[in-house]
Amino acid sequence: MNLRHLLFFQELARTQHMAIAAEHLGISQPSLSYAISGLEKELGVPLFEHEGRNIRLTRFGKTYLAYVDAGLAKLSQGETLIQQLMDANTGHIDLGFTYTLGQGLVPSAINAFQHSDTNAHISFSLTQGNSYQLLQDLRQDKLDLVLASRIQKLGDTDANKEFLFTPLVKQEIVLAVPIHHPLTHKKNVFVSDIAKYSLIAYSQSSGLRPLLDKILEHSGIEPKIKYEVEEDYTIVSFVEHGFGIALVPNLPQLKQEHVKLIHLTDNYVAHQLYLVTKINQFMAPSVTRFKEFLMRYCASDINGYE
Numbered sequence: 001m002n003l004r005h006l007l008f009f010q011e012l013a014r015t016q017h018m019a020i021a022a023e024h025l026g027i028s029q030p031s032l033s034y035a036i037s038g039l040e041k042e043l044g045v046p047l048f049e050h051e052g053r054n055i056r057l058t059r060f061g062k063t064y065l066a067y068v069d070a071g072l073a074k075l076s077q078g079e080t081l082i083q084q085l086m087d088a089n090t091g092h093i094d095l096g097f098t099y100t101l102g103q104g105l106v107p108s109a110i111n112a113f114q115h116s117d118t119n120a121h122i123s124f125s126l127t128q129g130n131s132y133q134l135l136q137d138l139r140q141d142k143l144d145l146v147l148a149s150r151i152q153k154l155g156d157t158d159a160n161k162e163f164l165f166t167p168l169v170k171q172e173i174v175l176a177v178p179i180h181h182p183l184t185h186k187k188n189v190f191v192s193d194i195a196k197y198s199l200i201a202y203s204q205s206s207g208l209r210p211l212l213d214k215i216l217e218h219s220g221i222e223p224k225i226k227y228e229v230e231e232d233y234t235i236v237s238f239v240e241h242g243f244g245i246a247l248v249p250n251l252p253q254l255k256q257e258h259v260k261l262i263h264l265t266d267n268y269v270a271h272q273l274y275l276v277t278k279i280n281q282f283m284a285p286s287v288t289r290f291k292e293f294l295m296r297y298c299a300s301d302i303n304g305y306e
Helices: 003-015 018-025 029-043 059-085 105-114 131-139 209-218 232-240 285-299
Strands: 048-051 054-057 092-097 123-128 145-148 163-171 173-178 198-202 224-229 246-249 259-264 271-278
Touching (some): 003 018, 018 029, 092 285, 163 285, 209 246, 224 232
Parallel strands (some): 092 145
Antiparallel strands (some): 048 054, 173 259
């Protein structure tokens, strides 16, 4: 079905006059008549009937017009939205990020980005989750950019074949203990010091889990994992209530009233976070602008990171 013919039909239905409609459309009457006849033949019903010198919609035409009007209106809205998205000053960005990054980096970066007059009207939709979930959403084009840990495989697919991982920031891994824990008085501990205590660990789906397993394995520790959970502050809450201790990224917004964060003396492995995009991904100008801004922003001194 020809989109131009639908526009012809809509105009003829509005004017109910062949000559006037053809003039408005900038085409000849025979061309308009041919287009409408083709549309009627395709639908198998008459859309117009003659009434003296004028024409009017048939019952079928009136029914069809309602759907044509709605469909063309939707297409017009879609075109307008695409134009807005392609406007570098008024676009929209679907941003996904891990729970940890929602505590400081993402809010501060968006605030700094929108502080500029040229970026003030760029809007965001925000999605939090673990790295695996976020990359799934990026794969399905639900997100424009993702800030997450590196994932080696997404299902059976090598993630490096689908995604570009650009190093963004590093987070120190620290030990979280309850405020009255025997290790609380220490400023620094060895990884081996935690061997005898119950551990609250990140779930297997977390992008952090392979890194933390590596730290424990390097120190020859077989951890006594009591619970596995996904989100940083849930882990900290379990620590606070005495269920165990935990290795976590340095959480800059955490108030250390009931949980203390202790540096690890013998761990030199940091949690590397990445800006993740799809390989050969088309980006709207506003997305590209924020991506470039984020790279510059994270290269500067950010409290609690690198």
